[in-house]
Amino acid sequence: MTRTPVSVTVTGAAGQIGYALLFRIASGHLLGADVPVKLRLLEIPQAVKAAEGTAMELDDCAFPLLSGIDIFDDATKAFEGANVALLVGARPRTKGMERGDLLEANGGIFRPQGEAINAGAADDIKVLVVGNPANTNALIAQQHAPDVPAERFTAMTRLDHNRALAQLSKKAGVSVSDIKKMTIWGNHSATQYPDLFHAEIGGKSAAEVVGDQQWLENDFIPTVAKRGAAIIEARGASSAASAASAAIDHVHTWVNGTAEGDWTSMAVVSDGSYGVPEGLISSFPVTTKDGEWEIVQGLEIDDFSRGRIDASVQELAEERDAVRKLGLI
Numbered sequence: 538m539t540r541t542p543v544s545v546t547v548t549g550a551a552g553q554i555g556y557a558l559l560f561r562i563a564s565g566h567l568l569g570a571d572v573p574v575k576l577r578l579l580e581i582p583q584a585v586k587a588a589e590g591t592a593m594e595l596d597d598c599a600f601p602l603l604s605g606i607d608i609f610d611d612a613t614k615a616f617e618g619a620n621v622a623l624l625v626g627a628r629p630r631t632k633g634m635e636r637g638d639l640l641e642a643n644g645g646i647f648r649p650q651g652e653a654i655n656a657g658a659a660d661d662i663k664v665l666v667v668g669n670p671a672n673t674n675a676l677i678a679q680q681h682a683p684d685v686p687a688e689r690f691t692a693m694t695r696l697d698h699n700r701a702l703a704q705l706s707k708k709a710g711v712s713v714s715d716i717k718k719m720t721i722w723g724n725h726s727a728t729q730y731p732d733l734f735h736a737e738i739g740g741k742s743a744a745e746v747v748g749d750q751q752w753l754e755n756d757f758i759p760t761v762a763k764r765g766a767a768i769i770e771a772r773g774a775s776s777a778a779s780a781a782s783a784a785i786d787h788v789h790t791w792v793n794g795t796a797e798g799d800w801t802s803m804a805v806v807s808d809g810s811y812g813v814p815e816g817l818i819s820s821f822p823v824t825t826k827d828g829e830w831e832i833v834q835g836l837e838i839d840d841f842s843r844g845r846i847d848a849s850v851q852e853l854a855e856e857r858d859a860v861r862k863l864g865l866i
């Protein structure tokens with residue numbers, strides 16, 4: 538039986554993450570090896586030609602699952618009928634730009650995109666925001682899509698989650714697949730809190746297995762939290778293939794479910810769990826099933842973790858207040 542293609546809108550399609558992402562979506566890694574996809578690419582007018590070049594390359598791969606590619610410079614058209622939206626395109630921070638300038642510039646992108654999703658996306662739309670500051674951009678888009686359930690708007694902390702798995706696997710001398718229940722709490726920024734107290738190796742707390750609080754505090758947490766800056770320093774450009782890979786993981790897990798006895802990290806709209814103010818888009822441990830996510834409940838949070846979660850959530854509240862002040866939400 539031929540399945541109806543799933544419409545996937547990708548913004549910033551001509552950028553470096555877009556280039557790493559589109560080929561994996563088209564080859565079936567986003568939704569599954571039996572799910573045909575239709576790509577809808579959104580770019581600014583100056584970058585449409587480059588997006589057309591990428592579309593030519595996608596054609597040249599002859600992916601059996603790719604049933605069509607459309608390119609737009611108009612958000613309303615690009616999100617029409619979208620089942621999945623990957624909001625990657627954002628305004629990067631340039632010289633002399635203050636944090637408020639960045640929030641304002643991105644408000645100009647994510648507000649109309651939220652409105653366009655509200656106006657024309659499919660009823661089952663799932664949104665992942667990758668463009669930075671991802672959590673607050675997701676909040677802006679969500680606030681301008683009142684007819685879409687708030688839980689359909691998420692932001693990406695899966696890259697941080699994967700970075701934490703990689704660092705821990707090296708330290709503990711185990712495979713990443715031996716590690717379960719990793720959590721990133723808070724913001725996708727240097728204040729994020731990668732939590733080893735609830736992560737498990739062989740059913741035991743990873744913090745206990747490692748048994749090195751110095752490493753946890755002074756090496757692991759800052760390495761994961763500042764990895765984005767370290768990549769920029771080394772590569773001369775921000776992470777692209779790893780960010781694209783994490784976006785694929787995020788949506789794949791959302792749609793296909795977390796494994797029994799495990800969870801993942803997603804920035805989702807808070808319901809007040811763990812003292813995170815309702816409405817903020819903050820990273821939590823979540824399980825997924827049948828295309829829905831749920832925040833893992835009942836974890837004990839000690840003073841060390843409490844302080845770090847609170848600090849990152851405080852930053853999110855400040856970002857929300859800043860965009861509120863700018864009239865963006």
Ligand code: NAD
Pocket residue numbers: 548549550551552553554555579580581584625626627628629646666667668669670671693694696697725775776777780
């Ligand atoms: P890039 O500059 O290579 O590409 C961005 C693309 O977005 C450009 O082609 C640009 O033309 C396009 N764009 C700008 N405004 C747009 C709009 N209104 N509509 C559609 N397209 C638009 O950047 P990149 O390296 O691909 O990174 C994209 C974003 O992802 C950045 O904000 C970056 O900071 C962020 N990022 C997030 C994570 C994460 O873990 N959440 C990780 C890495 C990068």
Ligand code: LMR
Pocket residue numbers: 669696764765766768775776780
């Ligand atoms: C990353 O985590 O690699 C990026 O968010 C870094 C950045 O500032 O673009």
